[in-house]
Amino acid sequence: MKRIITISRECGSGGRTIGRKLAEKLGYAFYDRELIDRVAKESGLAKEFIEEQGEHITGSLLFNIASNMTYAGQVFGGHMLPLQDQLYVVQSDIIKDIAEKENCVIVGRCADYILKERDDALHVFIHADLKDKMERAVKDYGFDQDGVEKALRKKDKARANHYRYYTDAEWGKTQNYDITLNSSTCGLDGCVDILYTIVKELE
């Protein structure tokens, strides 16, 4: 049976690494940067814009509306859509297309919501203890030690805002996922093993 795994994650939780290792172990395709590349190709939008705006709403809603109005220009299905909304539409279509075609692991980008009606999708959320997230953010992602806690909160808040804006649902809410894991409890490899076991169990 075909299987799609979506991984949503707190910033610094190691969720992306878990997704990559899980895809390797299962022999599934892995979509993270690969998704950005494809969205860039099909939308003509810059990779940096997709990376930043495809998962986050930063600043106030008014700021975002204003920015979108300034940059809006493309005609989309006969209508003018703000750039960020165009991005969401293209991204959703590509995620649906990928899900139709192959076994895969998709990280972030509201994929859990976009694919929530599919019976072959397993939706995962990874979180972690603050201490571990801070350590990982500094060591692996190059965050400044100074203010790392605040930076992590801001990033997760931007993800939650983006998710709520496009789905009208709550990012990270237990009931939206088949399984949530604290990676501080089991370790990244432990999480990979647990998710691998579940996928095999479901077969």
Next chain:
Amino acid sequence: MKRIITISRECGSGGRTIGRKLAEKLGYAFYDRELIDRVAKESGLAKEFIEEQGEHITGSLLFNIASNMTYAGQVFGGHMLPLQDQLYVVQSDIIKDIAEKENCVIVGRCADYILKERDDALHVFIHADLKDKMERAVKDYGFDQDGVEKALRKKDKARANHYRYYTDAEWGKTQNYDITLNSSTCGLDGCVDILYTIVKELE
């Protein structure tokens, strides 16, 4: 290493059954009715009162305060405490005592919060799709088919109110648990297997 597993659960999710089967599989003690018996013995409170009031706050807060004032009578540590608060104190002490002594699975009763500082505790939350919860509630717990959805929501709301009242935290929130599982995805036995694997992994 000693291990305590707390299981919080939506009504009708099968969380209690998962807890019982997991305890059997691991050879751990299982605390559910057994906890009520012990609380009854140590507090002198009626089992029915413990069963109902040990996890739920039903009705309005004012109603509860009024009931508590009416029934309050015992002197507790030199102070007069409403009955429901006395129950919470006794229950917490017993849960801490059990956790100190043996490998065990404890269902409900804010055990996750009461034991949240322990490194040997694994905190689990079980939820399920509404359709499955409704079926289980009617078939296994004798709920009336008529109004079962409303009854389930009321029960979970009472659990959430009780949890918030005593812990000032949010019942069912992803970040409060090491793992949350949708029992509709994996089945009750599947959940038992997954949790068993995790416990073994942690050893």
